[in-house]
Each structure stands twice: as structure tokens, then as C-alpha cells.
Amino acid sequence: MVFDDSIAFFIAVGISLIASIIGMGGGFLYVPTLTLLFGLDQSMAVGTSLMVMIFSSGTATLGYWRQKKILITLAAYLIVPAMIFSTLGSLIIQYFDARILVILFILVLILTSLQMIVPSLCLVPAITCGPSFEVNPSGPGEYGKPIRIPYIHLVVWGAMGGLVSGITGTSGGIFFVPALIVIGVPVHFAVATSLLAIIPTSIAGASTQAALGNISPTYVMLYGAGAVVGAYAGAFLSPRIHADHIKKVFGILLIGIALLMIQQKILV
Template identity: 25%
Template sequence: MLLTLGLSMIIGLLLGLLGGGGSILTVPMLVYLLHVDPKTAITTSFVVVGVSSLLALIPHARRHSVCWKSGVFFGLSGMMGAFAGGRLAVHFTSDLLMTLFALISLSTGLLMLRGGKSSTDASPTGIPRRVCPLRVPYLRVLFDGFFVGGLTGMVGVGGGFLIVPALTLLVGLPMQGAIGTSLLIIVMNALAGLGGYSQHATLDLPLTALVTTGALIGSGMGALLSGYIKPNWLRRGFGLMVAAVGFYVLSQAFTAQLLLDAEAWFDRAHSEIWATLVLLTVLILLRIGSWIHKADAVVLKPQSGSNGH
């Protein structure tokens, strides 16, 4: 019990500090340390991370580091994607879901480590940049939100470990704005993902209450500390944490049984037709995403007033 509470506080601390990473640790903790069924762990993570994010959002909102318009549109689109992802997950085995979880974690962590200098730095004129864009790039926000929401709904996370990179690298928000805004989006995605999973997974109420209590304590502390740490340090710490967790989960989930499960799954899905459809869908989405990101630019100019748009 004390171990569970202590680990839950660490999860909450990272969630409040980095704007994500809570469920990327909650799911492995429940599965590999407490031996909870993966789908039950995923359902539990939605509750824990959703409630913790709501508490951690308050200090960020007081510092005007939440981009409400971008967050609401990204979150609404992400909710639809998360619900669809949660429903789609019923067709995959637990090991396949955990492997997908690990691969997404690894690629996201490496992408954050390779990211350039944070846009929260001063502009060339020496004037601090705005935290939120002057004009919300609605098309790219909606597209990115649905795509990220679908992935997070499948692997059972509130989405901060994907939302923060998406907001910084795709939508164009600086790190501080991405962290605050991601907390708002995580709450929305967690609600939608829980709705999708509720039809085919159970919830351990005593365990959920214990983990949520620890996460709430940690998230409040993390949200307060985040205002005193450099954005570039947050980015690097976030990338390292996500990549390390992804590597660990992959080492645990990638087994001979997983290969047999994957082969059986493809056989049932008529692999040739299925693979062709998946490939075409991915190529079409990539093309549409590329066009949207070129057409709908982000405008971040030196601040002259309030940041909270």
C-alpha cells in the first residue's frame, strides 16, 4: 500500500511538472508491479490521470500558461479520436496494446530529445514571445487532436506524453504553453477514453482511489514547481523519461507469444487486404496532415499584453 501510494505521488509530480507522463507510468506500474490486468490498468489510468490533471491545471491557469482556445478545439477533436481508439482496442490482445504503447513512447521520447531550442526563449529583438498564438490554427489543431486522441485512446493514456510534443512540434506552442494546455486536453481525452473502455473493462475502485489520492498530492506539488524550472530542462527531462519507459515496456511485452498473437491477428484480419488498407490510410493521412500544416501557419509574436487566448 505504501509503495503504491509513493509511486502514485511520483506519477502525479511528473504530471503536474511536465504536463504529461502520468499514465505512461501509471499503466506499467499497475501491470508490472501490481500485476493488474492491462485493460483494467488502462481504465484505472484514465480516472487517475484525468482527476490529477484537473487539479494540476489550476496553478498553470493562474500563470496564464493555458491556451484555452487551442486546448478546447484540440481536446474536442481528441475526445472523438480517443473514444474511437478505445472502441478499436477491443480487437487487439493485451500484449499487442502494450507493444504499441512502448513503440509510441520510444518514438515520442526520441523526438522530444531531438527537438530544437524551445520557443519560449526571447525573440530576436529580446522581447519575450507570447505563450499562446495570436490566431489559432484551427485546421491543424483539429487534425492533430483527432490523430493523437485516437492513439491515446487505444493505449490507455490521458495523452500528455503525445500531446505536449504535438503542441510544441506540430501546433507550434512554446513549452510552457504546451504543458499548461496539455493538462486541459488530458482531462477531456481521459473522459472520452474511459467511455470507450467502460464497455469492455472493469474498474478496481479501492485501487483507483488509492492511486488517485497519491497522484493528486504529487500533481499539486509538480504544478507549483514547474514555474521555476527552465523550459529546455523540462523538454529534455520529458524526452528521457518517456523513452526510458518505452524501452522498459517493450522489453517486457516483446515475447514469443506476442509474435504468435500478432500472426493470428493478421490471419483473422485477412492480412493482405488489411495491410493494403492500413498502408493506404496512413499515406492519405500523412498527405492530408502535410498539406494542413503548410496551409495553416502559427503566428507567435512578441507579447504586448495578456497571453491567455
């Protein structure tokens, strides 16, 4: 099934709108739509997705910045390990068979869907050992209660998010958002902080993929333009929408996409 290229813009608008509301870069849908609808191979889809996430996450971050929802210190501790491991992940996928990459992506898709459907399922546990520091979120509807954050918690889940991002082309938000929420960060702050952390993480992975020739300029432009529009709208709508309801619907959708990828990419 190959869609007309002009439709790519509108697909990217929808994906990035949802991704900016739930705090993920959109790779969980960029990659499967690029492979299933537009015929890109898995490596090319991963590299293109990482590049597009720079546009979508960057635009959404600007919106959240104006709302004063971003916790810079938390983002910084996620970003450093995430960039290192995103680069590493992007380098090692050239040694993976294409089918292995698809299987890894499907596993990440299922993990993402489980987190969306069952928020109480603790797939990203808190790591509470070692030294810590305090942050004090503040903003409309928040109480500004100080939260104690262990350094190791951010470093470990930042590294995990970066590695998964580099290998599969999804965003580190799959780990960043739940890792922040599980230690007490209010959900809108977690979403905004995650989106900021996704930008340099995606830049690191996309730069490596570009050097390897795994970028489609056509779909970077089409998806990138749509991503900017959708992310801007998502950041504007986010304070007015209960993200949990959207997560459950899209969690079910992701399971369907995972099954479709198994049928078309594995059982052939």
C-alpha cells in the same frame, strides 16, 4: 514483481509531479507501473490510467489556471476531436490481442522518449494549410506576440492525441504539447493548455473503459490520491524548473521501461 498496494500512492505522487511539469497526463508511467509492479493486465491498466489522469490533469490545470497560462480557444479545438477519437480508441482495443496492446504501448513509449531526448526531432510537424485564427499569449516573461494557428493543425493532432490516449492509456499530451510548440506557442502555455485538453479526453476514454469493466477501483483510489498531491506540487514548481532537463532524464528512463516491457511482456 508485485509491490505492496500502499506504495502505489507514492509512485503516483512522483509520476504526476513530473507529468504536470512537462504537460502530459502521466499515462506513459501509470500504465507500465500498473502492469509491471502491480500485476494488472494491459486493458485494465489502460482504463485505470485514463481514470487517474482525470485527477492528475485536473489538479495541475487548476494550478496553471491561477497562473493564467491556459489558452482556452486552443484547448477547445484540441478537445472536440480528441474526445471523439479517445472514445473510438477505447472501444476498439477490446478487439486487440493483449500482446498487440503491449506492442502499441511500447511504440508510443519510444516515440515519447525520442521527443523528450531530442526536442529538435520534428515528429509532430506543423500543418499550415487552410483557414486560421490568432491567439495572443500573455503572462510573466512573455512578449504577447500574436500567433497564427491553422484550425486543421489543432483538429488533426487533437484526433491523434485522443486516439493514442484511448488505445494505450497514455495522455494526448504526447501530441498536444509538441503540436502547440511547433506553431509557436510558448512552452509553459503549451504545457498548461495540453493539461486542460487531457481532462475531457481522459473522461471520454475512461467512461468507455468503465463500461467495458476495465477499471481497477483500488488503483484508481490509490493512484488518484497520489496524483492529486503530485500534480499540485508540479504545477507550483513548474515556473521555477527548466522542463527540458527533466524531459531528457525521463526520456532515457522511458527507453529503459520500454526495454523492460519487451523483456517481460513480449519475449516470454
